Amino acid sequence: MSSDSAGHVARSTIVPESETAPSARVRRFLRTADGVAVDALYEPGTVTGTASGTPSVVFVIAHGFTGDLDRPHVRRVAEAFARHGAVVTFSFRGHGASTGRSTVGDREVLDLAVAVGWARSLGHARVVTVGFSMGGSVVLRHAALYRPETGTGARTGTAPRTGIAAHTGAGAGAGAGAGAEGRTAAREVAHPERSEHSEHSEHPDAVVSVSAPARWYYRGTAPMRRLHWMVMRPEGRLVGRYAFRTRIHHRDWDPVPLSPVEAAARIAPAPLLIVNGDRDAYFPLDHPRMLAAAAGDQGELWLETGMGHAENAAPEALLHRIARWAISREGLT
Numbered sequence: 001m002s003s004d005s006a007g008h009v010a011r012s013t014i015v016p017e018s019e020t021a022p023s024a025r026v027r028r029f030l031r032t033a034d035g036v037a038v039d040a041l042y043e044p045g046t047v048t049g050t051a052s053g054t055p056s057v058v059f060v061i062a063h064g065f066t067g068d069l070d071r072p073h074v075r076r077v078a079e080a081f082a083r084h085g086a087v088v089t090f091s092f093r094g095h096g097a098s099t100g101r102s103t104v105g106d107r108e109v110l111d112l113a114v115a116v117g118w119a120r121s122l123g124h125a126r127v128v129t130v131g132f133s134m135g136g137s138v139v140l141r142h143a144a145l146y147r148p149e150t151g152t153g154a155r156t157g158t159a160p161r162t163g164i165a166a167h168t169g170a171g172a173g174a175g176a177g178a179g180a181e182g183r184t185a186a187r188e189v190a191h192p193e194r195s196e197h198s199e200h201s202e203h204p205d206a207v208v209s210v211s212a213p214a215r216w217y218y219r220g221t222a223p224m225r226r227l228h229w230m231v232m233r234p235e236g237r238l239v240g241r242y243a244f245r246t247r248i249h250h251r252d253w254d255p256v257p258l259s260p261v262e263a264a265a266r267i268a269p270a271p272l273l274i275v276n277g278d279r280d281a282y283f284p285l286d287h288p289r290m291l292a293a294a295a296g297d298q299g300e301l302w303l304e305t306g307m308g309h310a311e312n313a314a315p316e317a318l319l320h321r322i323a324r325w326a327i328s329r330e331g332l333t
Contacts, residue, residue, distance in 0.1 A: 140209050
């Protein structure tokens with residue numbers, strides 16, 4: 001696989017998969033609709049499968065900002081979910097071995113889409129997306145844009161312009177007004193971009209968002225102010241690159257993507273679980289409550305006593321409880 005000077009993949013070595021899930025771990029690069037090579041890992045899990053030998057449920061794990069699929073905290077999450085079904089982990093653009101640069105929750109929706117498409121192409125009947133922090137915002141927007149009616153997603157039509165927000169897992173804040181976000185949503189739906197696996201449905205059957213923001217450009221906590229500095233300042237992006245091994249895009253979002261709270265309102269009929277710790281140093285409890293309120297009857301809110309932020313703070317018992325919740329939803333048993 002080769003890449004140009006901007007880090008975009010110029011030639012893909014990806015080959016089509018069969019409809020039978022592998023019986024062992026498979027690691028490969030997936031090409032997104034905008035040409036980024038996403039490092040992805042499939043694990044068959046440790047549960048008994050269906051009559052065909054393939055577990056019916058596959059969990060697609062979306063990590064937080066500065067994570068990647070090889071990080072110990074991401075591996076711990078994957079190992080917990082592997083006891084309940086197959087698992088796909090991947091590194092978002094600009095993280096780990098994936099190419100491109102992080103847009104901190106904007107074009108990452110394309111990375112998740114190609115991972116979900118790959119999971120479905122391996123023969124799994126149901127896909128559950130589980131996102132943490134930045135990944136938590138990405139699973140919300142992905143589910144809102146990649147609907148079962150169409151099987152493919154939509155993003156903005158302005159492919160060359162990617163941007164940034166801020167967060168350890170998502171843009172943060174009370175930035176754009178509702179009118180601007182509504183116009184952005186219309187443009188996202190109007191310009192479909194098919195990925196390599198778009199012949200397979202790229203929508204999730206259930207969604208779990210852990211430690212995610214409700215709104216972009218949030219600076220109400222000290223960790224979020226530090227993260228804004230890292231994302232938006234040249235010297236901060238150098239720190240991100242060399243201290244956190246995360247390559248961050250320097251351009252602003254244009255247009256501003258659909259906000260997490262607007263996305264949560266558009267996910268139905270897929271069931272949605274919102275999880276947040278009451279000791280989260282990044283996002284206070286008004287964020288998960290806003291998301292749950294937007295989701296309405298299709299959403300469920302868990303506020304975890306003593307839990308901090310994202311993957312590192314999620315106890316193993318909670319991960320198993322999340323997996324059981326997903327499997328118990330209608331159509332996932």
